[in-house]
Amino acid sequence: MKPTDFSHHRPSTVDGAAALLAELPDAKVLGGGQSLLPIMNMRLASPEHLVDLTAIRDLRACTEADDQVRYGATTTHMMLEEQLVPDCTNGLLPHAASGIGYRAIRNRGTLAGSLAHADSSAEWPTVMSALDAAVHTRSVRGTRRIPVRDLLQGFFTTTLEDDEFITSVEVARLTPETRWGLYKMARKPGEFAESLAVALLRPKGLELWLGAARDVPIRLTNTETIAESADLPDLLEAVGTDTGSDGHQRQLHAVSVQRALRAAQHQEVTRV
Ligand SMILES: Cc1cc2nc3c(=O)[nH]c(=O)nc-3n(C[C@H](O)[C@H](O)[C@H](O)COP(=O)(O)OP(=O)(O)OC[C@H]3O[C@@H](n4cnc5c(N)ncnc54)[C@H](O)[C@@H]3O)c2cc1C
Incomplete structure (x- = not known):
């Protein structure tokens, strides 16, 4: 099957994405599209607008501090698997990423998209809960920091508002002994x-x-x-x-x- 008609928006800034999500009726965030697009193809969801985050350079940035790493929202499973971004977990993140779906899915699917999708049988919700990671979000109302353990509320259900999106995922460094x-x-x-x-x-x-x-x-x-x-x-x-x-x-x-x-x-x- 094919999805119903929708408009594709590809903002280049975080502010632009927040404004679009606030203005457009029935809009969904598009990350890697590896869960949302199959769902749309099956017509289990038919949003009128998709706000694609993949052209926003800031969302691909990864920032390191002494005690944590923040992975931009569009960091893909493949980038974690191949350690194109720093690993702060003594190898747990690359190992978890390598077990997700197939290579084609890992090339496009994102860490933040997986957390927002909130499927309890997916890798990142469990791994990020265990690591006590947190997501940072943005909407026109401002920013929030939400521990993943609070973000996940049930099957495909999170505490994100409709016009709010994840900008990064914060992971605390594991000690070398862990x-x-x-x-x-x-x-x-x-x-x-x-x-x-x-x-x-x-x-x-x-x-x-x-x-x-x-x-x-x-x-x-x-x-x-x-x-x-x-x-x-x-x-x-x-x-x-x-x-x-x-x-x-x-x-x-x-x-x-x-x-x-x-x-x-x-x-x-x-x-x-
Ligand atoms: C055949 C197949 C096998 C798979 N196998 C596995 C597996 O073994 N393990 C596993 O963990 N996953 C698996 N997946 C899912 C895959 O990992 C997806 O990449 C992931 O679940 C969703 O990430 P995405 O970036 O593609 O999100 P999308 O599909 O773009 O979006 C998913 C949902 O998250 C929302 N969203 C996306 N990004 C954001 C954001 N930054 N802020 C707020 N909301 C956002 C969207 O609006 C949508 O509701 C599989 C998928 C397929 C098709």
Whole structure:
């Protein structure tokens, strides 16, 4: 199928994009188009106007500080995968990016677009929740900083206003001692996760996050307390408590958590 008619706007400044989104009725932001355009092709969405962010140079900029990196909104999965932008996570971001869809999707799909799309089985919502990242946004009313954990409200639902867009994603640097593991359970390469676990072994302790289990990524607080010494039956029970899942789903999630944790435990500590 093909989308219904729409007007394509391609502003070259952040101010211009904010003004268009405030003025135009029924407008949607266009990032990489790798989720929105298929949805429009299927006529599940028919916006009258698309405000394309990809000509705005400021949104491709990446800025580094001692304690964090800010990735411009149109930073693509491929740019993270290939480390065309700095990695501040001891390799977690490039690894997560490399597992997203196929190369053609990674070439165009954006970090901010994935967060705004808010699919809990996608990589970035879970990874960015685990890293306690934040988005910076813009509208004609001004700017906001929203922690990703607050941004994500449910399936395809965020706290963004209709005329507000993400300008950058702020990620705090992981300490050199922090080890991570990510395990994506999918039927075949290129598909969305059926279970997506992220384990962070920080100096202060273990943090476990899980995607594809509920409408938003969840932190496995019960599982964290026993996971490092638990065998699979104990993990099954704790993961069941944290996720509310049972049967096959619970088994999938427990195994992906176990594999993410093992990957973190066996990762060599980065020396800088
Ligand atoms: C076949 C296929 C396989 C895929 N596999 C995976 C996978 O395994 N893992 C995974 O994580 N993803 C997967 N994806 C999704 C892909 O990663 C998309 O790139 C991503 O979900 C959306 O990013 P985008 O830049 O393309 O956003 P778009 O498609 O342009 O937009 C998506 C939504 O976000 C909004 N939006 C975009 N940018 C902004 C912004 N800066 N501010 C506010 N709102 C914005 C749009 O209005 C729209 O509502 C797959 C997609 C396809 C088609």
